[in-house]
């Protein structure tokens with residue numbers, strides 16, 4: 001029996017006729033796309049950068065056959081860009097994550113994995129592998145293209161360690177965020193502002209509660225597991241890895257405060273709410 005005849009016979013019953021209309025039953029479904037709503041934007045709100053912490057063959061195997069995936073994979077030697085998941089679909093790269101109040105960011109982000117070994121722990125301490133400029137030269141135009149197509153500003157490009165600071169370190173302290181910022185695909189604090197705030201602080205470290213307020217306003221989640229005591233330290237370390245990679249021990253200090261103040265407008269003027277500085281401090285206009 002042909003599909004069309006079967007469709008017709010089933011349609012003799014009133015109930016099934018309704019079903020036929022609802023399902024379109026073959027070729028009946030017609031949608032007029034001549035109208036379009038002005039109120040819409042991309043489902044993509046963030047671009048999340050990762051390293052694979054493995055070599056190319058293992059990364060390809062994991063990301064194509066495993067439980068995790070990413071929209072793009074930037075290989076090395078040669079630095080090929082693979083698209084593994086269509087941008088309209090969800091890739092499984094972010095996991096339990098949060099940024100600017102949004103959570104579980106797989107649904108609202110594009111994930112880019114870069115083949116890179118990450119670090120190795122040695123008796124002398126943790127050693128991070130340097131980045132391959134050929135891969136960064138592929139990444140930058142890819143980010144420019146993604147941001148342009150989805151109408152996103154450069155601050156929407158963030159690292160896995162930003163959205164999951166309690167459990168992730170990628171893309172790590174050697175990742176060239178400043179170079180990305182110079183190419184317009186990430187942000188970096190304005191040096192003059194950092195210097196200005198450092199001079200105002202004069203070596204004084206604001207209270208931890210101020211750091212938590214400003215880090216939260218920047219985007220980080222300060223949520224902690226019951227009984228966890230190092231949650232804020234992990235968030236400060238994630239921020240330092242990205243913007244002050246020379247030292248990312250998670251300890252609050254005046255330089256970190258100045259960088260944070262330069263990135264979070266209005267936050268410096270609020271230090272007084274958290275402390276009793278002898279002199280009133282003025283924010284930049």
Ligand SMILES: [Zn+2]
Pocket residue numbers: 049050051093160168170
């Ligand atoms: Zn990651």
